[in-house]
Amino acid sequence: MTRLRGSLIAAAVPLFLLAACAQPGTSAGAPGPATPESSSASPQSGDELVARVESFGGFVPPDRTVGTLPALSIYADGRVITEGPVPAIYPGPALPNLQVLMLSPEQIQQLTKEAADAGVTAGTDFGQPNVADAPTTRVTVGRQSVSVVALNEAQAGDPMLSDAQKSARAKLAAYVKKLQQVSSGDSASASAAYEPESLAVLARPWTKPAGGEPAQTEMAWTGPALPGDYLNPSIKIGCVVVSGADADKVMTAAQKANQMTPWTADGQKYLINFRPLLPDEKGCAEFKGNR
Known part of the structure; x- marks a missing residue:
C-alpha cells in the first residue's frame, strides 16, 4: 500500500x-x-x-x-x-x-x-x-x-x-x-485518502443482533490474536496494533466488511472497530482515556 x-x-x-x-x-x-x-x-x-x-x-x-x-x-x-x-x-x-x-x-x-x-x-x-x-x-x-x-x-x-x-x-x-x-x-x-502507518484493532465480543436486524456474513480473522489487551477491565474491548504488511492485509479484508460484520477467530466471534492511528498516536494506550 x-x-x-x-x-x-x-x-x-x-x-x-x-x-x-x-x-x-x-x-x-x-x-x-x-x-x-x-x-x-x-x-x-x-x-x-x-x-x-x-x-x-x-x-x-x-x-x-x-x-x-x-x-x-x-x-x-x-x-x-x-x-x-x-x-x-x-x-x-x-x-x-x-x-x-x-x-x-x-x-x-x-x-x-x-x-x-x-x-x-x-x-x-x-x-x-x-x-x-x-x-x-x-x-x-x-x-x-x-x-x-x-x-x-x-x-x-x-x-x-x-x-x-x-x-x-x-x-x-x-x-x-x-x-x-x-x-x-x-x-x-x-x-x-489518509493511509495510516499503523491500525488499531478494537475487538469486543459479538452479540446476536436485536430482532429485525439484518443478518451479516461472517468473515474469518487473519490478523493477530484477538481480543488483545483489554483497555478497561469493566469494558471488554481488547486492542492490538498492526503495521506494515500486516496492516495492509487487515485493511484489505476490512474493505469487504461493515461495522456489524462478525469476525471469527479461534472459535469466538468479535465485532471490530478499525481505528487508523493518527501521526501523533503510538498505540493502544491512546484509547485508555476518553478517546
Whole structure:
C-alpha cells in the first residue's frame, strides 16, 4: 500500500509557530476525563500536533466511544486530517473515511496566533450550562487545551451562564468553526485518502443482533490474536496494533466488511472497530482515556 505521507508532506512549520501556544496549561471550564499520556514526536517532526478538535461524553454508552476519531487534527508539516463523507447506509463501512489535505505555514501561523484570543488558554471560564447529557468539546492548540461542556448545545439565554461565560463560549465556537472552514476551504489543497502507518484493532465480543436486524456474513480473522489487551477491565474491548504488511492485509479484508460484520477467530466471534492511528498516536494506550 502506498503511503500518502511521502507524496503530500510540505516543508515543516518553523518551531516558533508551535511555540506561540506552548506555555504550560490545562483544560479550563468543565473538566473532562484525563488525557491519556502518549509519547509525541520531537518539535522538529512534521508529526507534532499543532491543533485538534475532538468531543467525548454525552448520552452515549462508554463502550461505543472507545477509539472515537477527533473531528480535526492539524500537524506541523501542514497536514490536516479529518473524517470525510460516508455512505448513508446501515451498517456503515468498517473503515472510516479519513481525508488529509495541506495548509500553508502562513495559515497555521495565523490559526495558532488566534488561539489565545479565542480562549484556548488556562483559566478561561466557560461555565457549566443547564444542559444534561451533552458532549464535551476539547480544543487543543500547542500545549494549551480547554474542555467545554455543551459548546454548541447550550441555549443563548441559559440562566446558568454569565454574560462573560457566554462570550467566551461564542469566541471558542467561532474559532472551532474557523478551523473547520480553513481546513476545507478553497485555500487548502485538494484532499486525498489518509493511509495510516499503523491500525488499531478494537475487538469486543459479538452479540446476536436485536430482532429485525439484518443478518451479516461472517468473515474469518487473519490478523493477530484477538481480543488483545483489554483497555478497561469493566469494558471488554481488547486492542492490538498492526503495521506494515500486516496492516495492509487487515485493511484489505476490512474493505469487504461493515461495522456489524462478525469476525471469527479461534472459535469466538468479535465485532471490530478499525481505528487508523493518527501521526501523533503510538498505540493502544491512546484509547485508555476518553478517546
